[in-house]
Amino acid sequence: MNYPKLKLSLLPQTYAICSFPPDCAFPELPGTSSILSITKTAKETTIVCDENTIPGDCQKSENWKCIKVEGSFDLDAIGVIAGISKPLARSKISIFVVSTYDTDYVLINAKDIDKAVSCLSKCGHKFIESIETS
Secondary structure, three states: OOOOOOEEEEEEEEEEEEEEOOOOOOOOOOOOOOOOEEEEOOOOEEEEEEHHHOOOOOEEEEEEEEEEEOOOOOOOOOOHHHHHHHHHHHOOOOOEEEEOOOOEEEEEEHHHHHHHHHHHHHOOOEEOOOOOOO
């Protein structure tokens, strides 16, 4: 399958992935993160936020960089994440994906970000300057 060639941007912030118990009261949420994702399941609550605004005491993984897929996609678009995840998996780069209604965000540990950008560029994806305002 041919995957779409995407316009990507590397966001300047560094992020944390935080885990809370499923029954926790939501901590006060930071308002300055360019990405703030909250996912609640029966087993846990996960919050992705700017590393400088980690909400309270939690299990966390810090030092993640974020690649944003620029542009909007229909919810039935096929191959967007596969076009990113497959080459990164072949390069042994782990990812954490956050999807929104309009687009996708791929978090990559900062130690692997240069290798990831190089890998995705070689696959035909184009990195552009971020249009995020922070």
